[in-house]
Amino acid sequence: MSPVETDPRLKAESVTIRPLSTFRETVQVLGSKSYSNRYLALAALSGEPTVIEGALVCDDTTYLADALTRFGHVDVDVDAAGERITVTPTGRPMRAPEEDVYVGAAGTPIRILIAMAGHAEGATVLTGTARMQERPMGSLLDALPGLGVLAEALRGNGSPPVRVTGPSFRGGSTRISGAVSSQFTSSLLINATRAEQDTEIHIVDELVSKPYVDMTVAALAEMGVKVERDGYRRFAVAAGQKLRGGTVRVEPDASGMSYFLAAAAVLGGTVTIPGIGAGSHQGDVGLVAALTRMGCTADVTDDSITLTGGDLRGIDIDMETMPDVVPTLAVVAAFAEGTTHISNIASLRIKECDRITAVATELRKMGVAVEEHADALTITGGTPHDAVIDTYDDHRIAMCFAVAGLRTPGVVIKDPGCVAKSFPTFWKKLDTLAGPTTSTL
Numbered sequence: 497m498s499p500v501e502t503d504p505r506l507k508a509e510s511v512t513i514r515p516l517s518t519f520r521e522t523v524q525v526l527g528s529k530s531y532s533n534r535y536l537a538l539a540a541l542s543g544e545p546t547v548i549e550g551a552l553v554c555d556d557t558t559y560l561a562d563a564l565t566r567f568g569h570v571d572v573d574v575d576a577a578g579e580r581i582t583v584t585p586t587g588r589p590m591r592a593p594e595e596d597v598y599v600g601a602a603g604t605p606i607r608i609l610i611a612m613a614g615h616a617e618g619a620t621v622l623t624g625t626a627r628m629q630e631r632p633m634g635s636l637l638d639a640l641p642g643l644g645v646l647a648e649a650l651r652g653n654g655s656p657p658v659r660v661t662g663p664s665f666r667g668g669s670t671r672i673s674g675a676v677s678s679q680f681t682s683s684l685l686i687n688a689t690r691a692e693q694d695t696e697i698h699i700v701d702e703l704v705s706k707p708y709v710d711m712t713v714a715a716l717a718e719m720g721v722k723v724e725r726d727g728y729r730r731f732a733v734a735a736g737q738k739l740r741g742g743t744v745r746v747e748p749d750a751s752g753m754s755y756f757l758a759a760a761a762v763l764g765g766t767v768t769i770p771g772i773g774a775g776s777h778q779g780d781v782g783l784v785a786a787l788t789r790m791g792c793t794a795d796v797t798d799d800s801i802t803l804t805g806g807d808l809r810g811i812d813i814d815m816e817t818m819p820d821v822v823p824t825l826a827v828v829a830a831f832a833e834g835t836t837h838i839s840n841i842a843s844l845r846i847k848e849c850d851r852i853t854a855v856a857t858e859l860r861k862m863g864v865a866v867e868e869h870a871d872a873l874t875i876t877g878g879t880p881h882d883a884v885i886d887t888y889d890d891h892r893i894a895m896c897f898a899v900a901g902l903r904t905p906g907v908v909i910k911d912p913g914c915v916a917k918s919f920p921t922f923w924k925k926l927d928t929l930a931g932p933t934t935s936t937l
């Protein structure tokens with residue numbers, strides 16, 4: 497994928513990170529992956545021409561854009577250089593694509609598309625990489641019949657490939673588990689905007705990754721659809737509300753920002769990220785407060801975040817609301833004095849790789865003492881040494897260990913191209929801190 501990004505490092509076998517002393521920089525981070533996915537899907541459901549400004553163009557959003565065009569009812573123009581995605585209705589009906597829809601490793605997109613295929617006429621089959629074929633969809637598949645949708649895992653194991661027969665998404669009332677992933681609830685909310693009947697979603701247990709559902713509610717509101725809610729227990733979308741198109745703007749990606757905050761933290765530098773600030777719904781902004789507890793200082797305004805590193809100390813932290821920045825914090829913890837305990841992170845085991853095991857394994861290669869628990873990590877900081885880092889086809893493992901290499905000489909990141917899943921310009925952005933920060937092997 498990443499048809500637009502020409503950085504040769506995306507094709508390299510590995511890169512060696514060059515350490516930096518310290519830095520003071522402003523880094524423009526690409527748009528939020530989560531908002532870009534949401535606006536793309538909502539634009540395709542709206543039937544209105546929509547321009548998404550500041551959009552993230554990466555593997556995941558490109559797979560989603562391609563999948564949407566396969567239903568025939570919209571054209572999607574992806575302008576990577578302009579960071580703009582334009583969705584235009586074709587006037588044709590929404591029909592199931594004849595061939596299987598392949599979405600690579602894009603978890604949020606496939607979960608949105610599974611419910612969306614319930615709006616299309618015919619049988620849609622959705623699938624992805626080998627890892628995607630292990631990722632759980634069961635709670636979503638169990639909840640869809642309540643809204644009329646016929647969906648089944650073809651291997652009977654709750655994972656892709658999934659076949660959805662439509663048009664069947666009529667709305668109604670359903671119960672869903674939120675314990676495995678918030679993406680299931682977000683998917684139902686997004687797709688409820690096109691249902692004929694009112695839709696009610698009851699969460700039967702504790703919803704994980706709650707801020708992502710807040711982002712979904714915010715994206716719907718931005719496009720003109722109101723969600724009634726009772727905390728994180730019940731959500732309702734009244735039928736007859738019309739999604740409006742027009743122009744929407746995406747703020748920078750808080751997960752992508754995390755690597756630059758972490759760089760400032762481990763090097764004692766200062767970084768400013770413009771375009772994102774105190775009012776953001778992105779849960780990963782919570783990393784700023786976590787790093788402050790670890791000894792950094794921060795200045796968060798309405799539209800910028802500045803972080804300066806300090807003497808780092810370990811903390812105890814529940815990261816259930818910000819799972820994607822756990823690997824980032826874990827790497828910072830490796831350089832902190834004392835022990836950091838990160839709890840309530842069971843969902844990390846079902847991401848692009850098992851991130852609890854991956855982080856523990858790779859930090860241990862650097863000589864860091866790490867205890868791995870079923871839903872937690874305990875890291876005792878010290879002086880990590882050089883290592884060749886395996887990245888498990890997981891962008892976040894590559895990016896967080898690149899940060900370690902800015903401080904520790906001799907860190908080699910294997911398969912650096914995997915960053916394209918969410919951040920194709922990552923290596924170039926890293927260079928902005930102080931000239932070339934990598935060499936290619």
Ligand SMILES: O=C(O)C1=C[C@@H](OP(=O)(O)O)[C@@H](O)[C@H](O)C1
Binds near residue numbers: 704
């Ligand atoms: O809704 C979203 O955009 C996302 C939700 C989170 O997943 P879970 O809800 O499965 O934790 C997060 O990890 C993912 O990167 C993006």
Ligand SMILES: C=C(OP(=O)(O)O)C(=O)O
Binds near residue numbers: 603
């Ligand atoms: C978990 C992630 O993505 P997804 O679930 O959308 O594949 C991620 O980007 O860290």
